[in-house]
Amino acid sequence: xxxxMLPIAVSVALLAAxxxxxxxxxxxxxxxxSLTIGIRFDQPxxxxxxxxxxxxxxxxxxxxxxxxxxGVDEKKITWTEARSADREKMIMSGAVDFVVxxxxxxDKRKQQVAFAGPYFETGQGVLVRxxxxxITGPDKLDGKNLCSxxxxxxxxxxxxxxxxxxxxxxxxxxxDCVTALLAGNVDAxxxxxxxxxxxxxxxxELLKVVGPKFSTEKYGxxxxxxxxxxxxxxxxAIDKMITSGEWVKSFQRNxxxxxxxxxxxxxVNQQ
Numbered sequence: 001x002x003x004x005m006l007p008i009a010v011s012v013a014l015l016a017a018x019x020x021x022x023x024x025x026x027x028x029x030x031x032x033x034s035l036t037i038g039i040r041f042d043q044p045x046x047x048x049x050x051x052x053x054x055x056x057x058x059x060x061x062x063x064x065x066x067x068x069x070x071g072v073d074e075k076k077i078t079w080t081e082a083r084s085a086d087r088e089k090m091i092m093s094g095a096v097d098f099v100v101x102x103x104x105x106x107d108k109r110k111q112q113v114a115f116a117g118p119y120f121e122t123g124q125g126v127l128v129r130x131x132x133x134x135i136t137g138p139d140k141l142d143g144k145n146l147c148s149x150x151x152x153x154x155x156x157x158x159x160x161x162x163x164x165x166x167x168x169x170x171x172x173x174x175x176d177c178v179t180a181l182l183a184g185n186v187d188a189x190x191x192x193x194x195x196x197x198x199x200x201x202x203x204x205e206l207l208k209v210v211g212p213k214f215s216t217e218k219y220g221x222x223x224x225x226x227x228x229x230x231x232x233x234x235x236x237a238i239d240k241m242i243t244s245g246e247w248v249k250s251f252q253r254n255x256x257x258x259x260x261x262x263x264x265x266x267x268v269n270q271q
Contacts, residue, residue, distance in 0.1 A: 026223060026230025029097050030070040037063045038082030038090050038099035038222075042175035045198030045255045046102060055079050061250040062119050062241065063100040066221065069237035083172055085151030088112045091222050098234065099222035102195055106153070114227060115220030116234035118266045119241075123213025124154055125193035127200060129181060130208050135188055137211025138162035144187040145169050147177035154191045157215060174199070182206060192217050197260050218266065239268045 029035065039047040039059055047059040064074045082090055082101040090096045091113045098116075105115045128135045135141060138158045142165035148155035150170045158166055169186050171177050177189040178199050189196065193213050200207045221234050241247045242265040251262055 025227050026097060027070065027233060030067075030072050033072055034076040034078070035067050035070070035072050035097045036078040036080055036095070037067070038080050038087065038096040038101055039063060040083075040101045040174075041081045042173045043102065043195055043198055044202045045257075046195060047100075049079075056254070058120070058250050058254040059100045059102065061246075061254070062221075062238070063098075065241045065246060066098070066100070066234050066237040069240065070233065083151070084149045085172075087151075087222060091224060094224075097223070098230070101222075102192060102219055103222050104153070104192070104217045105220040109222075112225065113222045114225045114231050115222060116231045117220035117238055117268060118218035119221065119238045119247075119268070120194070120219040121263065121266045122192045122194040122217050122219070124157060124190060124215040124217065125196050125209050125213055126211055127178070127181065127189040127196040127207055127209055128187070129184075130204075130206050132187075132208075132210075135210060138190070138214055141166040141188060143167070145185070147171060147180055147186040147189045148191055149174055149177065152191060158190055162214070178203075178207070194255065194260065198255065201255075201257050235269050242268070 039055065041047065041049045043057065045057055047055065047057040049055055064077070067074065067077055080096050082096065082099050087099050087101060087103060088109065091099055105118060126135065126138055135144065139162045141158060141163040144166055146155055146158060146166045147169045150172055155168050159168065169180070171180065174191060174195060177186065180186045181189050193209060196209045200209050223230050223234065247265050248262060
């Protein structure tokens with residue numbers, strides 16, 4: 001009996017050793033050497049799909065670094081567009097392995113998904129046409145058409161705290177809001193300053209960011225709620241990116257031309 005059971009026990013042990021991380025966890029999904037990552041496609045400096053099909057930006061660099069720490073080469077990454085209104089659904093359905101998409105950590109979102117990070121901290125701002133003189137901040141938006149994206153909390157914050165008479169306009173993407181602003185269909189765009197700075201840097205003679213930042217936003221990496229092991233691995237990757245100097249290099253390479261000073265990196269896992 002013992003002789004018959006020994007090969008079975010050895011086989012089970014070998015299977016356990018080869019199986020790696022548990023199925024359903026981030027590490028388990030990365031075992032095949034590939035990942036599907038949700039990013040934005042329309043944010044200059046942060047995450048943008050170029051004409052040649054290549055994805056570039058600070059968020060893209062963060063996602064690639066995390067993937068590399070999980071043993072996944074960037075050529076094995078499938079990039080999926082993660083719009084603001086769709087991010088929780090994409091994570092919960094398993095359509096993506098994780099999301100790096102200027103994804104602010106909030107208590108409401110944490111009821112549905114988990115967050116690693118933060119990997120960046122910023123604040124909300126206002127973008128206007130370069131010739132605009134009357135709008136100098138969120139308190140000057142009464143009676144104006146203010147654009148933000150569906151699923152974002154930015155515009156509502158302006159209504160609640162600064163300008164109850166503002167008229168809200170929503171589009172699916174920030175680039176749509178910027179197009180509407182340039183066309184004169186809206187008077188201002190609001191979201192995180194770092195996002196607006198990217199658009200202003202791409203159109204310096206047409207757009208500008210006005211007023212001080214008026215919120216604190218911490219960007220996290222979104223992943224399934226119960227994957228604590230995956231969250232810890234991502235936290236470790238972000239921390240390594242910061243301490244190695246790659247975080248600062250990426251910021252300077254992608255956003256430095258916007259004129260925003262390089263901020264201090266955030267403290268990881270201090271949500």
